[in-house]
Amino acid sequence: MEYDQLKLDQQICFPVYAASRLITKAYQPLLENLGLTYPQYLVLMVLWETDSLSVNGIAERLILNTNTITPLLKRMEAHGLLERQRSSEDERRVIIKLTDKGTELRHKAAEVPIRLMEGFSGSDLSQNEITALKETLLKMIELLK
Amino acid sequence: MEYDQLKLDQQICFPVYAASRLITKAYQPLLENLGLTYPQYLVLMVLWETDSLSVNGIAERLILNTNTITPLLKRMEAHGLLERQRSSEDERRVIIKLTDKGTELRHKAAEVPIRLMEGFSGSDLSQNEITALKETLLKMIELLK
DNA sequence: TATGAATATATCGTGCACGATAAAAAAAGT
DNA sequence: ACTTTTTTTATCGTGCACGATATATTCATA
Numbered sequence: 001m002e003y004d005q006l007k008l009d010q011q012i013c014f015p016v017y018a019a020s021r022l023i024t025k026a027y028q029p030l031l032e033n034l035g036l037t038y039p040q041y042l043v044l045m046v047l048w049e050t051d052s053l054s055v056n057g058i059a060e061r062l063i064l065n066t067n068t069i070t071p072l073l074k075r076m077e078a079h080g081l082l083e084r085q086r087s088s089e090d091e092r093r094v095i096i097k098l099t100d101k102g103t104e105l106r107h108k109a110a111e112v113p114i115r116l117m118e119g120f121s122g123s124d125l126s127q128n129e130i131t132a133l134k135e136t137l138l139k140m141i142e143l144l145k
Numbered sequence: 146m147e148y149d150q151l152k153l154d155q156q157i158c159f160p161v162y163a164a165s166r167l168i169t170k171a172y173q174p175l176l177e178n179l180g181l182t183y184p185q186y187l188v189l190m191v192l193w194e195t196d197s198l199s200v201n202g203i204a205e206r207l208i209l210n211t212n213t214i215t216p217l218l219k220r221m222e223a224h225g226l227l228e229r230q231r232s233s234e235d236e237r238r239v240i241i242k243l244t245d246k247g248t249e250l251r252h253k254a255a256e257v258p259i260r261l262m263e264g265f266s267g268s269d270l271s272q273n274e275i276t277a278l279k280e281t282l283l284k285m286i287e288l289l290k
Numbered sequence: 291t292a293t294g295a296a297t298a299t300a301t302c303g304t305g306c307a308c309g310a311t312a313a314a315a316a317a318a319g320t
Numbered sequence: 321a322c323t324t325t326t327t328t329t330a331t332c333g334t335g336c337a338c339g340a341t342a343t344a345t346t347c348a349t350a
Binding site: 045 | 146148150151152153155156157158159160161162163164165166167168169170171172187190191193194206207208209251252254255257258259261264265268269270274275277278279281282283284285286288289290
């Protein structure tokens with residue numbers, strides 16, 4: 001029987017999976033200086049743009065399950081980066097607000113993506129390819145959501 | 146101060162991360178029928194192509210740490226999918242061999258990638274885009290390894 | 291006004307995934 | 321032949337990530 005479709009090199013899923021982990025790995029030393037993990041950094045990027053979001057709002061933005069977000073936010077709260085407050089308007093909701101410490105990290109984090117992209121410049125990965133990659137991934141994400 | 150480079154929509158890392166998890170999620174119901182998790186399925190794809198690999202050989206193929214692979218293989222051995230054997234030629238190495246059960250799963254798994262790709266056909270994601278995506282990801286992987 | 295449906299968060303359990311470290315075996319160097 | 325270095329796997333600890341389930345609150349319906 002033919003099994004070509006089961007060959008690892010024939011998969012699209014595997015390079016996405018491998019690239020994702022390698023990117024996270026590449027971020028790790030840069031984020032370690034800020035006392036952050038990669039998922040924590042993603043949460044902060046969301047909150048730096050839009051403070052006072054609900055747990056569900058952050059989960060939707062990051063396309064993560066709320067049962068992943070809740071423990072993540074609790075750890076960040078323990079680190080003094082944000083505060084969790086039950087909404088008085090709708091008691092089902094928990095509103096997440098940055099602390100001064102969480103806000104101030106934004107300044108230090110500003111160079112992180114620049115440093116990360118430095119690893120790609122000067123390579124044979126063109127800006128056009130990166131742009132096209134992102135657009136195709138966004139289409140794929142829409143299909144899979 | 147300008148923080149555009151910290152906007153989530155400006156990142157290439159986030160769509161890769163999100164797409165990876167959504168792809169894994171999409172596989173989950175298909176693999177559940179076979180009693181497999183996604184990482185276990187990746188291991189089997191490697192072994193179906195080349196049996197009798199070392200732990201390190203599988204780790205290299207999947208670009209995973211050996212301390213991720215070892216517990217994964219132990220769980221698969223517990224499920225009777227493979228056997229782990231210390232090499233007599235080099236006792237540092239553990240050789241992984243498929244059992245009959247592990248080999249037979251290949252037949253059932255043959256339709257998994259086909260079913261997964263069905264979700265993309267008929268969409269506005271062309272085959273050319275998927276091919277280009279894969280090539281760019283492979284370049285990125287080479288840079289990050 | 292009461293009931294059922296929907297929504298939001300939290301907990302539990304399990305499976306990864308990786309940094310750090312340890313131990314054993316093989317290879318390299320003197 | 322002995323010592324040092326390198327390689328391979330394993331363990332520990334921690335941080336996710338998700339399926340399933342539970343609880344509380346709000347919304348929709350009768």
